[in-house]
Amino acid sequence: MAGNGVVAEDEESVLSGSKVLPISSPIEERRNVKDTGRHKPTSLTEILGSKDFFSLEVWRASSAELVGMAVLVFALDTIVISSYEIKTETPNLVMSFLIAITVAILLLATSPVSGGHINPVVTFSAALTGLISLSRAAIYILAQCGGAVLGTLALKAVVSSKIEQTFSLGGCTLNIIAPGPKGPVTIGLELV
Numbered sequence: 001m002a003g004n005g006v007v008a009e010d011e012e013s014v015l016s017g018s019k020v021l022p023i024s025s026p027i028e029e030r031r032n033v034k035d036t037g038r039h040k041p042t043s044l045t046e047i048l049g050s051k052d053f054f055s056l057e058v059w060r061a062s063s064a065e066l067v068g069m070a071v072l073v074f075a076l077d078t079i080v081i082s083s084y085e086i087k088t089e090t091p092n093l094v095m096s097f098l099i100a101i102t103v104a105i106l107l108l109a110t111s112p113v114s115g116g117h118i119n120p121v122v123t124f125s126a127a128l129t130g131l132i133s134l135s136r137a138a139i140y141i142l143a144q145c146g147g148a149v150l151g152t153l154a155l156k157a158v159v160s161s162k163i164e165q166t167f168s169l170g171g172c173t174l175n176i177i178a179p180g181p182k183g184p185v186t187i188g189l190e191l192v
Contacts, residue, residue, distance in 0.1 A: 052135040061114035061136075062143035068110040068118045069147030070154065075102045077155050081167055120144050 052058045079098045083091040107116040115132070117123040120141045127137030156164060 052133055052139065058136055058139055062139045064110045064113040065117060065123075065140050066143040066147040066150070068106050068114075068116075069144045070151035072102065072106055072118055073148045073151030074154050077152070077167075081159070081163060085163070114140070118144065 076099060079095055079102070083095045083098075088094055103118075106118055110116045110118060115126070117126065117140060123132070123137050123140045123144065126132045127134050132140075
């Protein structure tokens, strides 16, 4: 079977219509396999994707994006807070390892359903390149922003008020620490 280039029929290739060629097949045969899964939108209605608002698949994918973003925000904030609270010798190393594992797991979980964007910038880029329609991008971005809010609210629900104030979980803050006559003085702006 190593040199004959025979395509093995399996359940996935029969159901999806795509053929998986073995590594031992000639290079020319592998180059001739076309990716038929992509369809470039040509009309304005396809680009805008108005039918996406009524598609159950899009709403299922957006709920995956919402849950994925909520878990991502909750997990990343928890990792950062706990890494600084336990006073480890190398918090950056611990944080980077845990964050990489978290992002990898979330991408593996959401990729089959929604493409695994979990980030409004990635979704916007996919819309600009034509990989997804503008309406699907808008639905995904709203779901991702809602998921980020839910993740933050879940984190605020489980941490103490001291940690909440230390790590500014109340909203957007801009603090300036300046030397004062009796120690450092914090001057800031907080938007809640």
